[in-house]
Amino acid sequence: MEPAEANAGIGGHATWTSTWSAYMLEYLASLVVNGTKTSSTFKMVHYNGCAKPLQEKFGIVRTGEQVKNHLKTWQKKFRKICDLRGLSAANWDEDTCTVTLDYEHYNNHIKDHKSDVDFLNKPIQHFEEMNTIFGSTMATSKFAKDSSAPLGTEDGGAEDCEAEETGKSDGDAIANEDNNGATSSASKTSKIGKTNNSKKSNKRSRPDVDPLVAAINRGSNKIAKAIKEVGKSDNDVPSDLFDNLMAFNGSFNETHLSFYYAHLVSQPHIARAFNSLPFDHKLNWVAKYIAENYSVQ
Template identity: 30%
Template sequence: MEHLFLEILAEEAQKGNKPSNTFKAVSINRVVEAISEKFQVQCNAKYVENHLRTVKKHWQIICTIRGESGFGWDDNMKMITCDRATYDAAVMAHKKYEPFLNKSIDHYDEMALVVEKDMATGSFARTFADIDLDDDNIDSVPINCENEATKEVRTNVSSSGTSKRKRKKVQESVDDEQIKFVGEQLGKIANALEQFSADKTPHLYEEVMSIEVEGFDDDFLCSVFDYLVSHESEAKAFLVISKKHRKIWLQKFSQG
């Protein structure tokens, strides 16, 4: 399902149906129709848009890791590489890094086309868009740098009327930059809250239906999905546990 999802959107991006950071409705509808037909499920535009946000989040993590020191890149394998010590330290500090370290990243080129409209397939470049997506950079931004610039201007200009006008103009420019910076950070916070509160039902459905266990047909998996939707705490636990433990859970569920 993931491959079909990214394959179609990558084609749509190459056709020019992604004029900005969002795809045209015709592209989203094409994914909906393809998934519904191939997997015989009730897919909708909301599911596609929610999963697209997940893909963007994964791409953000990949860009963040590649921008940090201590990590290499194998372009043939599409894999972020590092030694054992770096791996252990990174995973301990950022659990979300683990799925993308020392293992081939599935559908990397398609992700590049879907998420980065100006990135060539198979290449990587650190852009302003990458930095803007990087949540970990928020704390490193020098918030007081404009204030230091203001102090320097005030020290160097004279007390004449012309200098006062210059100081006022510089201060206004600094204030505009500060307002712009605060606006950007509020936008990031709002986006994070939106993702946090987003409906996880489509993701739960995808995870349940992707399980391949002998003896469990689609009717049974649909029953599992209906049960988990009505039991939120168990659904959260189900999404956290490993595939091996999910199979054990399903076997117990089938036994009542």
């Protein structure tokens, strides 16, 4: 990598590829799961800790502040996903992490909210990492949207976009340990009061979910599903196997079809493979079996 490319992130504008974003989310989610992050927010030491392996692994230079600002972009995405999951007509596919809407509701919604097309009826990348990172803090985050706010609005969007592009942000004295800006005591008191009121209001509108518990639950669900699959009898044959086979009655002798059915039932793995074939291929399998085992009648 050329030095100019490696140092592209030192200036104000920081670009992120999907691979770099994925690594950042996995790294920060692991801090939550293993208990390294003990407070409700990440500290600058965590962001700096993420920036270091990004440089070592990908040869890119990112500051802790830029990691922090990029995480805000993903926090906005997660908030949007939570809002969409709350739509009365929406369903949630746990296996694929997909917010689903039927054809009519989808078209009506996209008409008014075109930007939501990236979050509906398609698997959401990195949802589990986002849920681990933001799941318990969205209710008290300064980015959390009031439940009465219109779905199409993006409060604080301009400020967040500016922070992503310039690497600078306002009101980050808690997370940025190097912030030496002076703040009057009256201003501090006002901010604290607003923050506390916001927290109380948002706590009522969204339940807190411990991210560690959420991560453990997801892992447990996956294990349970895997056990359920393993526990299934290997002798099961498709319930519509006989009907599918009898569709060839008229093309082949019914007795021969009955014998072939018995053959399939005795070998369930072949039966399942046969049943999943297109019609023409099923026809070939039946013809081959009858030709090899019986004289044509």
